[in-house]
Amino acid sequence: MSEPVDPAPRGGGVALCLPLDDEQRLDASARRHGVRVVARCSGASELAARIPALRPDAVVAAAQPQYLDAALVAACDEHGAKLVVVAITRDEQRLAAELGVIDTLAEPFEWDAQLEPAPGGPAPAAAADEPVAATPARGEVIAVWGPAGAPGRTSIAVALAAELAGRGGVVGLADADTHAAAIAPSLGLLDEAPGFAAACRLAGHDALTRDEFERVAEWVPLSRGGMSVLTGIGSASRWPELTAERVTATITAARAWVSTLVLDTAASLEHDEEISSDLHAPRRNAAALAAVRAADRVILVGAADAIGLTRLVRARLELLEHVPPERVIVVVNKVRASAIGVNPEAQVRQSLARFAGIDDPVLIPWDPRGFDAALLAGRPLGEAVPRSAARAALGALVDERILESAATRPGRRGFFTRERRLA
Structure with missing residues (x-):
C-alpha cells in the first residue's frame, strides 16, 4: 500500500521504499532539508510500477527483498532516477550485488549526509531520456x-x-x-x-x-x-x-x-x-x-x-x-x-x-x-x-585520487543537491 505525500507528484522529488521506521523518520525530516518526498511505498514492485508517472529524481531503497528487486532497478535506469541503496549487513550487500547494484550506503540514510549545495545555482533536473546507470560495469x-x-x-x-x-x-x-x-x-x-x-x-x-x-x-x-x-x-x-x-x-x-x-x-x-x-x-x-x-x-x-x-x-x-x-x-x-x-x-x-x-x-x-x-x-x-593523522591522509587519498568521480556515481555521498529538491 503506498501513501502519496505530494498531491502533484509528477516530476522531481524523492521516492522512499524502506522499512516503516526509516520511512517515517526521513519523511518527517525531509521538509526542513528542502526535500520533497513524492511517494512512500511498502514494496519494490509497487514503486517500480509508479516510477513512470512519478518521474522522481531519486529513489532511496533498502537492500531487502521486500524493498529492492530487479524491476525497481530497471525502472530507475529507464526513467533516469538515481537509485540509492542502503545495504548495511552482508546479506543486504549480497542482494544488492546480485541485482547489479555495487555502490551502496553502508549506514542508515540521512539527508544531511546526502545533500550538498549546488555550486553556481540549482542543478538541472535529469532528462527522462538520459537513464542513469545504477552500477559500474565491473569492480x-x-x-x-x-x-x-x-x-x-x-x-x-x-x-x-x-x-x-x-x-x-x-x-x-x-x-x-x-x-x-x-x-x-x-x-x-x-x-x-x-x-x-x-x-x-x-x-x-x-x-x-x-x-x-x-x-x-x-x-x-x-x-x-x-x-x-x-x-x-x-x-x-x-x-x-x-x-x-x-x-x-x-x-x-x-x-x-x-x-x-x-x-x-x-x-x-x-x-x-x-x-x-x-x-x-x-x-x-x-x-x-x-x-x-x-x-x-x-x-x-x-x-x-x-x-x-x-x-x-x-x-x-x-x-x-x-x-x-x-x-x-x-x-x-x-x-x-x-x-x-x-x-x-x-x-x-x-x-x-x-x-x-x-x-x-x-x-x-x-x-x-x-x-x-x-x-x-x-x-x-x-x-x-x-583521529589518526595517517588515517586522515589515507581518507584524502581515497576521496581525491580513487573516488574522484564519486559525486556522479549513485550510492555515494552527496550525489544530489539541495536546490534540486526544492519544490
Whole structure:
C-alpha cells in the first residue's frame, strides 16, 4: 500500500521504499532539508510500477527483498532516477550485488549526509531520456605494491580497504604475498586455511562462484559496513598454489562481486624464468606480477627516508615495465622530520620531482602509535584510531585520487543537491 505525500507528484522529488521506521523518520525530516518526498511505498514492485508517472529524481531503497528487486532497478535506469541503496549487513550487500547494484550506503540514510549545495545555482533536473546507470560495469582492482624494506604495504592495504568499505563500497581485501603474507595477523584472523589460495584453486578449476567466494573469505565487520578478506598463505612454502593463471582468474571473477578488490602483494617483480632452467615450473613472483598487471590502479608504497626513497625511485622504474604510468599512484609512508629534516613534506616532494619526475605523491605522516594500536587491536587504522593523522591522509587519498568521480556515481555521498529538491 503506498501513501502519496505530494498531491502533484509528477516530476522531481524523492521516492522512499524502506522499512516503516526509516520511512517515517526521513519523511518527517525531509521538509526542513528542502526535500520533497513524492511517494512512500511498502514494496519494490509497487514503486517500480509508479516510477513512470512519478518521474522522481531519486529513489532511496533498502537492500531487502521486500524493498529492492530487479524491476525497481530497471525502472530507475529507464526513467533516469538515481537509485540509492542502503545495504548495511552482508546479506543486504549480497542482494544488492546480485541485482547489479555495487555502490551502496553502508549506514542508515540521512539527508544531511546526502545533500550538498549546488555550486553556481540549482542543478538541472535529469532528462527522462538520459537513464542513469545504477552500477559500474565491473569492480575495480587496486594492487598495493612497493619495494623491499617494510615501507608499509600491508598496513596501507588494510587501511585503504577499510576506508573504501566505510564509504559504502562492497570491498574485498586479498593477500597475494607469496613471501610474507601478513593480512591475517594484522586483522586478528586465523590463517590455517588461506582464503586466497583456496579461491585460486577454485578459479583454476573454473569453480569459483559467488557462494564459494563468500565461503572462503573472512567477513570483517567495521563500524560502517564491512569487508570480505581472503587471507594469505601462512607458510611461504605454499607459493606454488598461487600461479599467474589462477591469480588472474580469481581477480577476474571477483570483479563481478565487489566494487573494489584491494590486493596486498609481495615486493619482488623479478622474472623467475631468468634464473630457472625449467621454463614450465611455477614462478614464485607470478602472483605479484599478475596482480599489478591486472590492477586498474597500483598504489606504489615507499618509505620516507634516504634508503626508502632511493628504493622507491628504482622500484617505480621496474613497475613501469609492467604498468602504464597513469595507473600508478605514488604513496610515501612514514613521513617525519627525524629522518628527512626540516619541513619533511617539502623535502620529499622536491626530491621525487627532481630525481624521478614524480610531481603528485601522496604523503602519509609517521604515526607509529596509531599503527601499533591498530596492530594490537587487530583492526584497521581508522577503526582503532579514528583521529589518526595517517588515517586522515589515507581518507584524502581515497576521496581525491580513487573516488574522484564519486559525486556522479549513485550510492555515494552527496550525489544530489539541495536546490534540486526544492519544490
